[in-house]
Amino acid sequence: FSVDRIRARLPLLNAPTNGSEQLIEDLRVPQQWLQPSKALEESEWLQTALNKWLDDEYCPEETNIEISKIAASSFYRSLLENKSDIGEILLTMAGDLESISYQESFHGAFSSANAAVNLIIQRLEQY
Template sequence: MTEIIPPITLPPSENPHLEGEWLQQSLLRWLDTEFIPEAINHTISQRAAQIFVRQRMEGENDLGSLVIAIVTEMEAFDFSKSFYGEFAIANAVSDLLLDSLGIDRCCGQ
């Protein structure tokens, strides 16, 4: 029988801008260590953090919805100078958020 995966809900944001700063720094660190440091990584992490902050300020707490928003809005971003794309960025944001919440992201648990 198929089991439904419950949604992951972030706690309501008390300071979206502080969360955005943390996300921007964490994502930049991830981008720079995953392959090689590139100048475009700073711009990518800033844009993803801006999307995240705006979504949080609008009251979005569902992790899945946040990931979809990042994928959708990052589609317009020019990734031609990067190894990454919108899906890699959204997945990295998801992983960073899950890690920050202490949620094990291995094996669907």
């Protein structure tokens, strides 16, 4: 995958940093999520939440299970690598999700990663 290609699809993350754009760029997961046991817990939560969201938003399909597994694995790996920045997690996840064929699906790598990160942000707001 090409980080530049993915960054081009993220105008908000490429925008000048002022106002709300700065808040999004600085959004981070809590430090305790970087601990292996908590990282596993959060990635398992993401797998379940994303699969449900994809099924509800589009329709239940096998690809949703695969998307959820890869997104959760990517999130877990990012946390273990001490990546706490949401933008960095999004870019990594979008790249990892490019390994799936979306020919018979309603979504793609970037929209799936974006949905996953939106769920993570919602969870952060409850934290």
